Amino acid sequence: MKSKIINMADRLKDKQAPGLEAMxxxxxxxxxxFSKKVMARVRRQVWIRRLTMPAAxxxxxxxxxxxxxxxxxxxxxxxxxxxPKLTDAAVDFSGLSVSSLPHSATILVSGVIALVALGLVRAxxx
Amino acid sequence: xxxxxxxKAFGELVRRHQSQIRNFLRKLTRDNVLADDLSQDCFLHAWxxxxxxxxxxxxxxxxxxVAYTTFLQSKRKSNRYHEILEEIGHxxxxxxxxxxxxxxxxxDLDKFLAVLSTExxxxxxLSYACGLSHREIGDATDMPIGTxxxxxxxxxxxxxxxxxxxxxxxx
Numbered sequence: 004m005k006s007k008i009i010n011m012a013d014r015l016k017d018k019q020a021p022g023l024e025a026m027x028x029x030x031x032x033x034x035x036x037f038s039k040k041v042m043a044r045v046r047r048q049v050w051i052r053r054l055t056m057p058a059a060x061x062x063x064x065x066x067x068x069x070x071x072x073x074x075x076x077x078x079x080x081x082x083x084x085x086x087p088k089l090t091d092a093a094v095d096f097s098g099l100s101v102s103s104l105p106h107s108a109t110i111l112v113s114g115v116i117a118l119v120a121l122g123l124v125r126a127x128x129x
Numbered sequence: 130x131x132x133x134x135x136x137k138a139f140g141e142l143v144r145r146h147q148s149q150i151r152n153f154l155r156k157l158t159r160d161n162v163l164a165d166d167l168s169q170d171c172f173l174h175a176w177x178x179x180x181x182x183x184x185x186x187x188x189x190x191x192x193x194x195v196a197y198t199t200f201l202q203s204k205r206k207s208n209r210y211h212e213i214l215e216e217i218g219h220x221x222x223x224x225x226x227x228x229x230x231x232x233x234x235x236x237d238l239d240k241f242l243a244v245l246s247t248e249x250x251x252x253x254x255l256s257y258a259c260g261l262s263h264r265e266i267g268d269a270t271d272m273p274i275g276t277x278x279x280x281x282x283x284x285x286x287x288x289x290x291x292x293x294x295x296x297x298x299x300x
Contacts, residue, residue: 019285020257026238027156027258031148037165038143041172045136048173 060122064115072111139179143172146189149259150196156254157200157247159239167203171196186268190261194269197251204247244291249284252277 150171154164175195182191242250248270255266256277263277270277 023253023257023285024260026241027254029152029156029258032151034144034147037147037151037168038140041143041147041169042136042140044169044173045139045176048176049136 056125057119057122060119064118068111068115075111139176142188146192147172149189150192153193153196153254153259154200156238156242156258157197157251159242163203167199168196170203171199174199186265189259190265190269193255193259193261197255197269200251241288241292244287245284249280249287252280253284256281 147168151164151168154167154171155161158164158167171192175192178195182188242253245253251270252266252272255261255269256263261269263274263281266272266277267274272280
């Protein structure tokens with residue numbers, strides 16, 4: 004409404020406006036599948052966005068799994084070289100035996116699964 | 130609804146406004162195929178930037194701003210493309226092909242629009258074909274109202290002098 008009032012004020016001083024408007028006027032264009040094409044592109048973009056994050060996480064995770072497992076193995080080797088008294092003290096303190104601790108590969112796989120799950124949840128929210 | 134990325138609601142907006150956007154870009158580019166491609170890009174940009182529409186002013190005004198920006202981006206790319214073609218000596222072939230293809234569909238409005246610069250054409254179309262106010266045109270083109278008024282005046286003068294039209298003969 005406000006726009007129409009401003010428009011009218013613009014036009015009052017413009018004697019040629021009706022003629023120019025008639026010259027510039029054109030018939031409404033039939034849709035002929037235009038909206039369908041646009042919406043197909045929009046939906047494609049939505050799906051690409053949804054899939055990008057999980058795909059990146061899976062690819063990144065699969066690339067990182069080898070060096071990450073190497074790091075974990077190296078750390079366990081460092082842990083093994085520590086004096087037995089020190090490790091016994093740590094185990095006594097926590098009240099756990101070494102055999103009851105989860106294997107390094109289990110921790111790594113759980114981490115990757117957790118990351119992928121988080122990514123999927125975020126993608127679904129988006 | 131649309132601001133929350135509701136595809137159904139956005140589909141309704143596309144159906145409602147496609148004609149105005151396509152007509153605006155057809156007049157601006159004077160190439161129906163290019164205009165329809167740009168219209169699709171415009172709606173895709175609108176979908177991505179829908180959260181920037183604050184609800185101030187008309188939605189079609191905002192959509193025409195997106196369409197004009199899409200056109201300018203495409204023009205910049207096309208200019209760069211022509212520069213590259215000129216460097217390798219193919220520009221004349223392309224231009225000749227375009228003129229022969231378009232010459233069949235030239236009407237009076239095309240002749241008028243041809244004498245205007247891109248900026249003048251955009252402002253004149255937004256004013257007389259789309260019916261936007263000077264302020265809305267200013268918002269759509271990022272130009273002050275004074276500049277819009279002088280562009281419209283200049284555009285009308287160009288058409289008048291080029292085609293020897295008197296005031297009462299418009300239309």
